[in-house]
Amino acid sequence: MSAPxxxxxxxxxxxxxxxxxxxxxxxxxxxxxxxxxxGETLGLVGESGCGKTTTGLAILRLVEPTAGRxxxxxxxxxxxxxxxxxxxxxxxxxxxxxxxxxxxPRLPVGESIxxxxxxxxxxxxxxxxRARIGELLERCGLHPRVAGRxxxxxxxxxxxRIGIARALACEPDxxxxxxxxxxxxxxxxxxxxxxxxxxxxxxxxxxxxxxxDLAAVQHICDRIAVMYLGRVVEEAERLELYRSAQxxxxxxxxxxxxxxxPVRERKRERIRLVGDVPSPIDPPSGCRFRTRCPExxxxxxxxxxxxxxxxxxxxxxxxxxxGEVGTEVAH
Amino acid sequence: xxxxxxLQAPDEPAEARWKETLSALFANxxxxxxVVVLTLLILSALLADVVAPYAFTDDDLTRRLxxxxxxxxxxxxxxxxxxxxxxxxxxxxSLQVGAVAVGFSLVLxxxxxxxxxxxxxxxxxxxxxxxxxxxxxxxxxxxxxxVAVLSPSLTNTMIAIGVVFTPIFARVVRGSVLSVREEVxxxxxxxxxxxxxxxxxxxxxPNVAAPVIVQTSLSLAFAILTEAALSYLGIGVQPPRPxxxxxxxxxxxxxxxGAWWMSIFPGLAIFITVASLNLVGDGLxxxxxxxxxxxxxxxxxx
Numbered sequence: 001m002s003a004p005x006x007x008x009x010x011x012x013x014x015x016x017x018x019x020x021x022x023x024x025x026x027x028x029x030x031x032x033x034x035x036x037x038x039g040e041t042l043g044l045v046g047e048s049g050c051g052k053t054t055t056g057l058a059i060l061r062l063v064e065p066t067a068g069r070x071x072x073x074x075x076x077x078x079x080x081x082x083x084x085x086x087x088x089x090x091x092x093x094x095x096x097x098x099x100x101x102x103x104x105p106r107l108p109v110g111e112s113i114x115x116x117x118x119x120x121x122x123x124x125x126x127x128x129x130r131a132r133i134g135e136l137l138e139r140c141g142l143h144p145r146v147a148g149r150x151x152x153x154x155x156x157x158x159x160x161r162i163g164i165a166r167a168l169a170c171e172p173d174x175x176x177x178x179x180x181x182x183x184x185x186x187x188x189x190x191x192x193x194x195x196x197x198x199x200x201x202x203x204x205x206x207x208x209x210x211x212x213d214l215a216a217v218q219h220i221c222d223r224i225a226v227m228y229l230g231r232v233v234e235e236a237e238r239l240e241l242y243r244s245a246q247x248x249x250x251x252x253x254x255x256x257x258x259x260x261x262p263v264r265e266r267k268r269e270r271i272r273l274v275g276d277v278p279s280p281i282d283p284p285s286g287c288r289f290r291t292r293c294p295e296x297x298x299x300x301x302x303x304x305x306x307x308x309x310x311x312x313x314x315x316x317x318x319x320x321x322x323g324e325v326g327t328e329v330a331h
Numbered sequence: 332x333x334x335x336x337x338l339q340a341p342d343e344p345a346e347a348r349w350k351e352t353l354s355a356l357f358a359n360x361x362x363x364x365x366v367v368v369l370t371l372l373i374l375s376a377l378l379a380d381v382v383a384p385y386a387f388t389d390d391d392l393t394r395r396l397x398x399x400x401x402x403x404x405x406x407x408x409x410x411x412x413x414x415x416x417x418x419x420x421x422x423x424x425s426l427q428v429g430a431v432a433v434g435f436s437l438v439l440x441x442x443x444x445x446x447x448x449x450x451x452x453x454x455x456x457x458x459x460x461x462x463x464x465x466x467x468x469x470x471x472x473x474x475x476x477x478v479a480v481l482s483p484s485l486t487n488t489m490i491a492i493g494v495v496f497t498p499i500f501a502r503v504v505r506g507s508v509l510s511v512r513e514e515v516x517x518x519x520x521x522x523x524x525x526x527x528x529x530x531x532x533x534x535x536x537p538n539v540a541a542p543v544i545v546q547t548s549l550s551l552a553f554a555i556l557t558e559a560a561l562s563y564l565g566i567g568v569q570p571p572r573p574x575x576x577x578x579x580x581x582x583x584x585x586x587x588x589g590a591w592w593m594s595i596f597p598g599l600a601i602f603i604t605v606a607s608l609n610l611v612g613d614g615l616x617x618x619x620x621x622x623x624x625x626x627x628x629x630x631x632x633x
Binding site: 106119120163166169 | 519529534537540
C-alpha cells in the first residue's frame with residue numbers, strides 16, 4: 001500500500017476519574033498505531049473494555065484523544081477546527097453497535113438518514129432529497145416507502161440497515177464499524193456482514209471493523225489488529241494471523257472460535273484464560289498480559305514489550321517470547 | 332424485507348406528521364373532551380362581554396346573597412353581583428395568568444435547563460445554583476417580594492409567578508437533557524457533522540418534551556392557584572376585577588351563612604380548567620411519542 005488513507009500514530013485516550021486525592025487516570029487507549037489503505041478493511045479485535053471502541057471514537061474525534069496523531073488522506077484530523085471538523089465528518093462515518101439506541105426514537109427513519117444530507121447540503125430540494133433517501137434505503141435492502149416509519153417499528157437487523165444507510169448518506173470513504181453485528185441474531189448477522197461486504201466492493205469503502213472475537217472478522221478483514229488493555233498486541237494479514245498467531249493472547253482468542261465440525265470440535269484444544277482483564281487505571285508492570293498469560297516468565301514483569309516483526313515483515317507482535325524487545329520498567 | 336407490502340409511508344412527511352399527531356390526540360377521548368372544554372373556556376373568556384348576562388361590576392344590594400335562580404344561574408355575591416357573569420369574566424384573568432406566567436417560565440426554564448444540561452461544567456453549576464436560590468424561597472413569599480418591588484398589577488403578578496416557576500422547568504429539562512445527551516443517537520448525529528444547535532433542536536428538545544408537557548399542565552394549575560393566593564393578599568388582581576381565586580377567597584366569609592354558591596362555582600371553574608388541562612397534557616404527551624402513537628392507532632382507543 002502506497003500512501004495510506006488513514007494513519008494512526010501513538011494514539012492515546014486517558015480519562016480522569018475522581019477528584020482531588022482520589023484522582024486517577026484511566027488509560028483506555030495507550031499508544032495505538034494503525035494503518036489503513038483506501039478500500040481496505042482492518043479488524044480491531046479484543047475483549048470488552050480493551051479500548052477498541054474508544055480507539056474508533058478517538059479516530060473520528062467523537063472522543064478527544066489525549067495524545068497521538070491521526071492523519072486521514074493527508075489531513076491532520078486532530079488539528080482541525082470545530083468548523084473544519086464538521087466538514088471533514090462527511091468523509092468518515094460510523095456504524096454503531098446497538099441499533100436500538102443509535103436511532104432517534106422521535107424521528108422517522110428517513111429523517112435520520114436525511115440529516116446527513118441536510119448537514120452537508122447534499123441532494124437538497126424535496127424531490128431530490130426524498131429520492132436519495134429512498135435510494136439509500138434500497139441500497140441497504142429496505143423498501144424506500146419505509147422512510148416515514150419510526151425506529152420502534154423495525155427489527156434489530158432492519159434498524160442496523162438503517163444505521164448503515166445513514167452512514168452512507170454523506171458518501172464517506174471510511175467507516176468505523178463498531179461491532180455492527182454483535183447485537184443481532186445469528187441469522188441476521190450474516191446478512192448484515194454480506195451487505196457490508198457488497199457496499200465495500202461497490203463503493204470502495206475502507207472499514208475499521210471492531211469486534212470482540214476473531215470469528216466475527218474472519219471473512220471481511222484484510223488485516224487484523226488484536227488489542228489488549230489499551231494496546232495493540234499483534235497485527236498481521238488475516239490468513240497469516242489465523243495460520244500462525246504469535247502472541248499468546250491471540251492464540252487464546254483463536255482457540256475460542258468454534259469449529260463447524262462436531263468431530264474436530266470435540267478435539268479442539270482450548271486455551272482458557274483465567275481471571276479478569278486488569279483495570280486500565282493501574283495496568284500490570286511490564287507486559288500487560290502477564291497476569292493472565294499461560295506462557296509468562298520472569299522477564300515479562302521487567303520489560304514492557306514493543307511491537308516487533310515476527311514470522312514475516314508484515315506480522316508484528318508485542319511479546320517477549322520472540323526476543324526481549326521493549327522498554328525496561330523501573331522498579 | 333418480507334413485510335414490505337404492509338409498510339406505507341406518508342407522502343409529505345412533515346405535514347402528515349402533524350395530522351398524525353392531531354388524530355392520535357383526538358383518538359384519546361379524554362384528551363378530546365379536554366380540548367373541547369378548554370376551547371369553550373377560552374371562547375367564554377373572549378366573549379364574556381357578549382355572553383355574560385350582567386357586567387361584573389353590576390352590584391345591587393337589594394338582591395345580595397341570592398341562591399341560584401333563573402335570573403342568576405350561579406346566584407349572587409355579597410354585593411348582589413351575578414356570580415355567573417363574574418365566573419365568565421374571571422376566566423379571562425385566570426386563563427391569562429396561567430398562559431402568560433407558565434409560558435414565560437416554560438420558555439425561560441427550558442432555555443436555562445437546555446444550556447445547563449448540555450454544556451455542563453461551570454455553566455451548569457452557576458445556572459443551577461442560581462435556580463436553587465430562587466427555588467429555596469416559598470413561592471408566595473418570593474412573589475410578594477417581586478410584586479412589592481414592581482407595584483401590584485395583573486402584569487406584575489404574571490411576571491412574579493413566571494419567575495417563581497422558572498426553576499421547576501429548568502430542573503426538569505436539565506435532568507432529561509443530561510440523560511438524552513449521552514444517547515448513542517446524539518453521538519451518531521455528531522458523527523455526521525451535526526452542530527450543537529442542530530443536535531439540541533432536532534434531537535434533544537423533542538426527546539425531553541414528555542416531562543416538560545406534564546410539568547406544564549401541572550404548573551398551569553398551580554399558577555391559577557398562586558394567583559388566587561396573591562389576589563387574596565391584596566397584591567394580585569385588584570378588585571373589582573373578578574378572578575376565580577379572588578372570588579373563592581371572598582366567598583370564604585360567607586360559607587357560614589350558607590352562601591355555598593359563591594365558593595362552589597368559581598371552585599368548579601378552577602377544577603374543570605385544571606382537569607381539562609391535565610387531560611390535554613397527557614394526551615399530547617402520548618400523541619407526540621411515536622411509539623405511543625402507533626399503539627393508539629392500532630387500538631383506536633384511549
